[in-house]
Amino acid sequence: MIDVIAAVWQSATPLVLAALAGALAQRAGIWHLGLGGLMSIGAMLSVVLAKETGNIPIALIGACFAATVVSALMWFVIVKLSANPIIVGIGVNALGLGGTILGIVAIYGAEGTVKSDVGIPRVFDAVPGPVGQLSLIAVATPFLAVLVWWFVCRTRIGLQITATGDFPFAARSAGISTSRMRLYALLLGGVLCGLSGAELSLGTLQSFSPGMEAGRGLIAFAAVILGAAHPLGSVAAAVFFGAVNYFGIWAQLNWRGVVPTEFMLMLPYIVTIIAVVITARVRGASKSFNLVEMRDG
């Protein structure tokens, strides 16, 4: 049982971190569809830096830094240049895929898998099985989740970020700079996405191949919507998706021949859609995400 939990947790960790980033942005009023792109950038840079320097802290800091820089760019384009956040998010996703391929080709001269000799330390190294596989990031993630929850729900600045997304006019009339709040939310999200990418590549396989993000950013975004942009709700939804994903892999191994593999590969996505539909019905249309800023009357 503990093995199953550890395995599920490991497969959910990148989703959880990205979902936290998405929830922060959502709270500030930005639909963050670029999570996947930021993850790709973090995934590539962490492996490349680990391979070249052999230094894990440098690899992690580099990954987080790059994802944060791209987040700042996103903020500039969305908030300062008034671009549509959805389009910018999709652009960042494309940038993540194309940019990492370009980076690999530029550094190693050919597109392919990059392997690092060092990986993120495993906390319970001595324990056999999936528990022993858990990386430092995976173990730290629950603490990070609580930290984000505390920041968003239990500090004044967290409430100011929430007000920015929920009712920007209210925030402005209290003297809050909505653009600064959005910057904070996106920068923090960048750090989390960098970690998420590093866990995806350096944390488990110790290697990076282009496209390995494989739509996880969008699944994380679905978790944000499913979790109503609440940090812990989004984490719960991300863990649920991680579990479905794990079950998909498990079923491929154990039900081979009984059910077509293609169907098993499809399963996590079908369950995701069903879950989103059910919660939408239960919760009713969310009002807070549709609020239009009030104008002079």
Add this chain to the structure above:
Amino acid sequence: MADNAITCTGVTVRFGDFVALDDVSVAFERGRIHALVGQNGAGKTTLARAIAGLEAVSEGSISSNGEIIPNGDVIASRERGIEMVHQSFALPPSMTVAEALEYGSTVKGGRSFTRRGLNARWQKYLDASRVSVRAGEKLRNLPVETMQSIEIARALAGDARILILDEPTAVLPPESVGRLFEQIRRLKAAGVTVIIVLHKVREVLEIAETVTVLRRGKLILETVEASGVSVADFTEAIIGGSDAAAAGVAPGTSPVASDDLAAIGLDLGTHAATEFVDTATGESLVRLVGVTSASSSGGPGLHGVDLELFGGQIVGVAGVEGNGQVALAETIAGLSEVRDGQVELIGESATRLDPLRRRGLGLRIIPFDRNTEGLSRSSPLWQNWAIPLLVGARRRRGYVRTGVLRKEAESAFQEWDVRFTSVNQNASELSGGNAQKVILARELDADARVIIAAQPTRGLDLGAVEFVWRALRRARDSGAAVLLISSDLDELMEICDRIIVVYAGGIALDTARPFHIAEIGSAMTGVSA
């Protein structure tokens, strides 16, 4: 000058080419209640927001106690004790009361907290401010009056010395206005300077010590003592001499003065029956027989309602909001499920008829909320006008000639005096009065036989109110049946030929002129039932 809480010097605010405030210089003395009056679009809200730092001024300056406030800086204004209560409230709906009070708080400390600590801290404050609400309650579940009390409490939570209220009475039911005014007087007694934006003269005379009137961004009257202004001067200052004359050219209606006064809420109950000509044609256009309908979000459903509307009559629907007004409108419109009874429209059985077919018979609707039900704010004006034709375009094999529709929309808007720059501009760019005119231009066409007008004048300024009334009267005179749902009794008594009172989903009173306000009032509160 240092005696003035706020001094505006040559304040001009521009939005692009539009001048919202034009060289306004005005001073508000400390410790008094100042009314800021004007029609919609006169610049009242803009001036209020400029003082609060929410709107940057293009020219001029604003100072508090003799010291110039940094331009367009909410924090700087709040540091000087200037707080603003917004008409539509600045309270994020997803938050709890305590969270909403906390996020904008300028009180030092408490940067992080526990839920229990946060609730306890603000509950204490709410209790002290005599706001009866639980601090842990979600804002979106609260009624408007409570939201306003919270908003005022929030504004006073810091060290507020100047409180600006933007049209606080517009969102309140009449019985709550008195309580609000009580509170404002208490604040004044405590030394707070109050600037209150209003547009009803009656309310101004009740609460304000000085009056400042704006018209089209220009200062017309500067902080004159309210006791020294005559109602006539006042009215002229607000709507302007030429406009007042123009509003009077309503054919076949009561004299100008009475209309204008009624429009600004000053009608004192002189509803002489002699002014009214009976225009009823006697043709039965709407018949409800024992109708029981499903309840809606806007209150209870109808219970066994019998009602007949005749051509050439304006029938007013009075009643405390939420007593079946919405159900009545939706039942006639075909939006509400009829559980029992019959609905007849223009001689045809319409109980199961869909809204589009009802429209085909000549039913027209001016809905409760012009911004969500009446118009698509994100669509161009011509589409908003042409939507009935677009929906009906099936008959022409789905082929739409947009150029023709644009031209027709343009001429309809000109006929209805809509102030617009292009038929391609979005409906969201229009002011309330102009938006309502677009709806009128669409609904009151030549084929209109039955008109349901739900709160058609709510939130409109005097000129626009008069315009809507004239349009309804014209429809009546051409033989249409008009059902006017309004929460403004003065309005109903002014223009209706007959008034029905809804109470708990039934009709408690059905009375013709002359109206007796006591009788209507007791039916509204359920005393006579």
